[in-house]
Every structure is written in C-alpha cells, then in structure tokens.
Amino acid sequence: MLPPPSANSDLPPADAIGELADDICVTSTAAGPWPARLVNESADAYFARLVESGELDAAVRFAAVRMGPRRATWWGSMCVWNTLRDQPDASPNAAAAVDAAVQWVLTRTEDSRRAAREAADAVGMQTPSGAVAASAFWSEGSVSLVGCPDVPAPPGVAAKLVVNAVTMTAAAPASAERTAALLQSLRIAAEVLATPSPWSAVAVEESPA
Structure with a gap:
C-alpha cells in the first residue's frame, strides 16, 4: 500500500519557492477550474497542498500545464x-x-x-x-x-x-485503487519536475567531443 501524501518525501516541501501558482493558473484557465491559491503561493507549495488535501485530479491538471x-x-x-x-x-x-x-x-x-x-x-x-x-x-x-x-x-x-x-491509467472500480494510482503518478510528476530533462542528456551524448 502506498503511504499517504503527507508521508511522501518525494513531494515538494510546502515552503518551496519559485514560480507562482497563480501565474500558471491564470494563463491556463481552460484547464481549470482551479482550487483557490494563497497570496504569493509558489507552484511547488500549491502542488503539494493539492495532494495533501486530496484534490488529486486538480493536482494532475496543474502538473500537466506547469510542465509544458x-x-x-x-x-x-x-x-x-x-x-x-x-x-x-x-x-x-x-x-x-x-x-x-x-x-x-x-x-x-x-x-x-x-x-x-x-x-x-x-x-x-x-x-x-x-x-x-x-x-x-x-x-x-x-x-x-x-x-x-x-x-x-x-x-x-x-x-x-x-x-x-x-487519469485513464488510474481507472479502477474501487476509489481506493484509483487514489493509490493517482498518488503514484503524482510522485512521478514531482520527480520529473525536480530532475533534469532526459533530452538534455541525449544532447550531451550526441555533442562532438
């Protein structure tokens, strides 16, 4: 069984700083509706709060638009x-x-x-x-x-x-199974956001010596 989001160290810390969640949500209104943001809340903090509060579908949408x-x-x-x-x-x-x-x-x-x-x-x-x-x-x-x-x-x-x-990969008859699958996908999202792009490594490998 997957641990609850609060026990998952892969998620960004709630006090992380960086780009603002509001900027991302305002420029991606079509992907909403978006749960309320705090004043000057960072994208990392907003993402973590969505997961902590169980708003997993919104967290999936936010991760997708934030990544590009x-x-x-x-x-x-x-x-x-x-x-x-x-x-x-x-x-x-x-x-x-x-x-x-x-x-x-x-x-x-x-x-x-x-x-x-x-x-x-x-x-x-x-x-x-x-x-x-x-x-x-x-x-x-x-x-x-x-x-x-x-x-x-x-x-x-x-x-x-x-x-x-x-969301289709998380489709399951039991809501608990869907929640676990979405949490796993969101952990992968956190890792993708925190690590270098795979295509950067490909570019380095293909560059002349």
Whole structure:
C-alpha cells in the first residue's frame, strides 16, 4: 500500500519557492477550474497542498500545464508505461504508442511527431497509450496533413491529452485503487519536475567531443 501524501518525501516541501501558482493558473484557465491559491503561493507549495488535501485530479491538471508539452508528455509516458509493464497481454500497439511518444520527447523532430500521431491512431486516442502519443503530436507544429496549409496546434490540447492518459491509467472500480494510482503518478510528476530533462542528456551524448 502506498503511504499517504503527507508521508511522501518525494513531494515538494510546502515552503518551496519559485514560480507562482497563480501565474500558471491564470494563463491556463481552460484547464481549470482551479482550487483557490494563497497570496504569493509558489507552484511547488500549491502542488503539494493539492495532494495533501486530496484534490488529486486538480493536482494532475496543474502538473500537466506547469510542465509544458514536452515534459508533460514524458511524464505521461512514464505513467502509462508503469501500467503497461504489469499487463502481459497488452496490445503491441499500446507499447508502440508509448515508444513513439518517448521518441518525440527525446528527439523533438517533425518525423517523430508525425510518427506519434500514427501510433496514436493505431491504438486509439481513447486509450492511455493513444492519448499520450497524441499529446506529442499536438504539442507543437502544424496539425494539418503534410502538404496542406499549416494549422498551428492549439495551446492546451497536449496538456489535456496527458491528463486524460494519466487519469485513464488510474481507472479502477474501487476509489481506493484509483487514489493509490493517482498518488503514484503524482510522485512521478514531482520527480520529473525536480530532475533534469532526459533530452538534455541525449544532447550531451550526441555533442562532438
């Protein structure tokens, strides 16, 4: 059994300082509604308070918009993969979709972004794997067909898809099981927010000596 949020040292401390929660919420109103913020409350403190108070769905939404599309897609991929690895009968298309999302995160090329869209279509966007792969496609660039006039990806769609992916992985008949799954995903979010980006390491490895 997972420990309660108050016993989880992976969550940011309530007195952490940094960017303000209000700035993030005000610029991401479409992802709300947002629970009330304290005056000058930091993003880390707000995130921790949402988890402590059991407002886990709001915490998931806040983490997704705070991370930005690329980091959020990385987070969503890890959450989905956490579930897939315990499902030996999972569809090969599901694993391929997560792989495609991760490939875009690491390379951020147009080819990998388009490949993520194809992988999402193959498994279905109504699945966690499909949603996280689709988030890569909707993160940037044009969402129109190749050769057609560019149609910029609308802001906020990628975050919503990541939220869908994370919450779908937590779907369970018992509320206690859902709570435990969401808490695990939020611990992963805290780790993602606190550690260097994986693509930074890839860039260093590929740089000439």
